Amino acid sequence: MFLKENIKNNTIEALKQGNEILISTLRMLLAAIIAKEKEKRYKISKVKPELKEEELIKESELSDEEIIDVISSEIKKRKDAIVLYEKGNRPELAEKENKEIKILKKYLPEQLSEEELKKLIEESINKTEAKEMRDIGKVMADLSPKIKGKADSGEVSKIVKELLTK
Numbered sequence: 001m002f003l004k005e006n007i008k009n010n011t012i013e014a015l016k017q018g019n020e021i022l023i024s025t026l027r028m029l030l031a032a033i034i035a036k037e038k039e040k041r042y043k044i045s046k047v048k049p050e051l052k053e054e055e056l057i058k059e060s061e062l063s064d065e066e067i068i069d070v071i072s073s074e075i076k077k078r079k080d081a082i083v084l085y086e087k088g089n090r091p092e093l094a095e096k097e098n099k100e101i102k103i104l105k106k107y108l109p110e111q112l113s114e115e116e117l118k119k120l121i122e123e124s125i126n127k128t129e130a131k132e133m134r135d136i137g138k139v140m141a142d143l144s145p146k147i148k149g150k151a152d153s154g155e156v157s158k159i160v161k162e163l164l165t166k
Helices: 002-017 020-047 053-059 064-087 091-105 114-128 133-147 153-164
Strands: none
Touching: 002 020, 002 064, 020 053, 020 064, 020 091, 064 091, 064 153, 114 133, 114 153, 133 153
16 A cells, blocks of 8 residues: 555656656556556455445555565566567667666565575475476475565576576
């Protein structure tokens, strides 16, 4: 709840400053959050049809953790777009996506360093007794709650694979 208010306030501030890239990025983020809330509201309404509209709205508000998931998803979309723009020889569009990623990352919790990440991954490998590549699912399942929003899942997956193939 706090995170959404922070994003709204920063959007208003960006409007006052006239910072176009910040305005468009934060508006897009708010739209993604609202879309996720509507999706959640729809699911709740199917399970609890007796709820009044106000109760439904209140219950479908995203927690800060859920908002972090939305932000992470938006960052991943931009990283995917950058790859495509670079392949298509459109560096100016890739640069815009990079700027948006920088803005979005400010709303994520502090990211784990590579050393901290490796330590957590090694702990999960030991805990799950993973020995080979087919155990990657067990490791990722154990690891996910510990690193949620604090590390790029692609990077995590890469390190897990490296450690399991040693």
